[in-house]
Amino acid sequence: xxxxxxxxxxxxxxxxxxxxxxxxxxxxxxxxxxxxxxxxxxxxxxxxxxxxxxxxxxxxxxxxxxxxxxxxxxxxxxxxxxxxxxxxxxxxxxxxxxxxxxxxxxxxxxxxxxxxxxxxxxxxxxxx
Amino acid sequence: xxxxxxxxxxxxxxxxxxxxxxxxxxxxxxxxxxxxxxxxxxxxxxxxxxxxxxxxxxxxxxxxxxxxxxxxxxxxxxxxxxxxxxxxxxxxxxxxxxxxxxxxxxxxxxxxxxxxxxxxxxxxxxxxxxxxxxxxxxxxxxxxxxxxxxxxxxxxxxxxxxxxxxxxxxxxxxxxxxxxxxxxxxxxxxxxxxxxxx
Numbered sequence: 464x465x466x467x468x469x470x471x472x473x474x475x476x477x478x479x480x481x482x483x484x485x486x487x488x489x490x491x492x493x494x495x496x497x498x499x500x501x502x503x504x505x506x507x508x509x510x511x512x513x514x515x516x517x518x519x520x521x522x523x524x525x526x527x528x529x530x531x532x533x534x535x536x537x538x539x540x541x542x543x544x545x546x547x548x549x550x551x552x553x554x555x556x557x558x559x560x561x562x563x564x565x566x567x568x569x570x571x572x573x574x575x576x577x578x579x580x581x582x583x584x585x586x587x588x589x590x591x
Numbered sequence: 592x593x594x595x596x597x598x599x600x601x602x603x604x605x606x607x608x609x610x611x612x613x614x615x616x617x618x619x620x621x622x623x624x625x626x627x628x629x630x631x632x633x634x635x636x637x638x639x640x641x642x643x644x645x646x647x648x649x650x651x652x653x654x655x656x657x658x659x660x661x662x663x664x665x666x667x668x669x670x671x672x673x674x675x676x677x678x679x680x681x682x683x684x685x686x687x688x689x690x691x692x693x694x695x696x697x698x699x700x701x702x703x704x705x706x707x708x709x710x711x712x713x714x715x716x717x718x719x720x721x722x723x724x725x726x727x728x729x730x731x732x733x734x735x736x737x738x739x740x741x742x743x744x745x746x747x748x749x750x751x752x753x754x755x756x757x758x759x760x761x762x763x764x765x766x767x768x769x770x771x772x773x774x775x776x777x778x779x780x781x782x783x784x785x786x787x788x789x
Contacts, residue, residue, distance in 0.1 A: 502696065503635075503662075504676050506604040534604035536676065537666055542633035570606040570673075572698055576782035578675075583607065584698070585775035587669030591627060591768045 500559065501552045502570045503538040507531045514562040524554055528563060605674045610695060610774065613680040613719070614703035615711025619731045619761035620679035623703060626755060628665020628677060636661050655667040660686055662693075680715070690718055694780040699725040699774050705760065706730050706739060709747055725778055727755045729770040735760035 509528045520528060530540055535553065541548040558564045565577075570580070612620045663679040671745045678697075680690055694700070700719050705710045712728075719726040730737065732746055737758045739747075745756050755773050759766045 467757060502610050503664075503693075504607040504696075506607060508601045508608070510606055511601065533601050536666075536674075538676065538678075539633060539666075540636050541635045548635050552667075564603075566641055568609075569603040569696055570608050572696055573610065576778065576785055578779065578782045578786060580608075581698075581775060581779045582780055583673060584675060585663070585673070585772060585779060587673070588667070588768055588771045588775060591667070591764070 490493055500566050500568065501537050502521075502554050502569055503548065504536050506534045506536050506567045507540065507555055507558075507564045508534045508567075510562060517561060517563060520558070520563065524558055524563070527551070527554055527558060531564060534567070603672070605668075605672050607674050607676060607698050609676040610771065611690075611697050611700040612703060613690070613715040614701050615705070615713075615715065615725075617707065618703045618705040618708075618712060620703055623701070623729075623731070623759075623761040623765050623770075624665040624679050624764060625769050626679045626764045627771065629659070629668060630666050632662050632663045632665050632679075636662050644654075644773055652705055659690060667726060673711055687714070687718065694719075694722060694724055699727075699778055701770055701774060702726050702728050704728055704730045704744070704748070706732055706737065709744070713748070716750070720751075720754075725774070725781060727757060727770060727774045727777060729757050729759045730762075731761045733761070741762055744769065 498530065509531045511532065523534065526544060527540060530543055535543075537548065537551060540552045540555075556565070559566055612623055614620055621632055629733050660681050663683065665677045667675045667677070669675055677712075678693060680686075680693060700715075702712055702715045702719065716726075716728065718724075728740075728744075728748065728750060741756045741758065750756060750758075755777055757770050757773050761767060
């Protein structure tokens with residue numbers, strides 16, 4: 464999974480020192496996710512019920528959990544919670560590590576093209 | 592990654608895919624996304640701050656030190672288990688570094704061209720060509736009008752034959768849908784050629 468691009472790198476381009484400071488107070492000063500599992504279209508889902516013995520989440524973590532009771536893409540979460548994607552990803556890492564969410568990576572499209580998948584997308588679009 | 596977990600009672604998460612909507616500033620990318628998306632376009636933002644500026648000086652020059660990079664995106668549910676996202680790329684050329692990461696894992700791209708200002712979309716065309724990312728060029732007519740035939744536009748943009756050019760109206764749902772279908776047709780034709788070679 465380490466080869467998967469993180470959503471943070473998708474939008475930040477690198478230098479965390481050059482950012483606005485305020486949102487990172489939410490993340491305990493960390494500016495890098497501990498896992499690179501989250502792209503903009505990774506879907507995350509809250510684990511319900513939460514794992515036994517789980518610590519009480521921080522308010523911002525709770526907000527995320529409430530928004531992903533059903534599967535939701537990382538980009539949508541960031542938009543709904545009005546937080547930069549990079550900040551959301553850091554908190555998602557916390558939640559993933561705590562067993563509070565599951566994450567599903569996007570459909571792999573590199574390598575040999577999947578004709579069946581492409582046809583399915585085409586047919587779906589044509590129905591719009 | 593724990594993609595499945597017996598404790599999860601929510602519906603199974605869908606597979607997700609993305610297509611990029613690129614082109615110069617103000618060519619109608621967000622309009623196109625909004626026309627075909629099932630949700631009003633959403634915006635995610637990243638604030639990039641220029642380094643080395645005096646933090647104490649807040650007198651109305653915030654724009655100078657902070658640049659907000661915004662991504663507008665929409666969603667099209669293809670089926671219960673497949674969701675397509677459309678991401679409008681940042682129009683300003685200086686954010687090219689974002690395109691690299693955004694392009695990773697994309698099915699392909701639509702480069703939107705404003706018929707009155709084709710040059711502002713050159714950088715986007717160049718970007719996808721160099722990286723061999725499949726794309727179609729969609730010419731957005733001002734007020735839906737198309738004064739130039741496709742071949743003239745193809746010549747003006749020096750586009751190779753294999754890149755489809757379609758005329759569109761970014762405000763019209765059917766027109767934008769057709770642009771996406773042309774992209775998928777191109778991807779399918781390319782996949783069939785690959786299969787035939789195997």
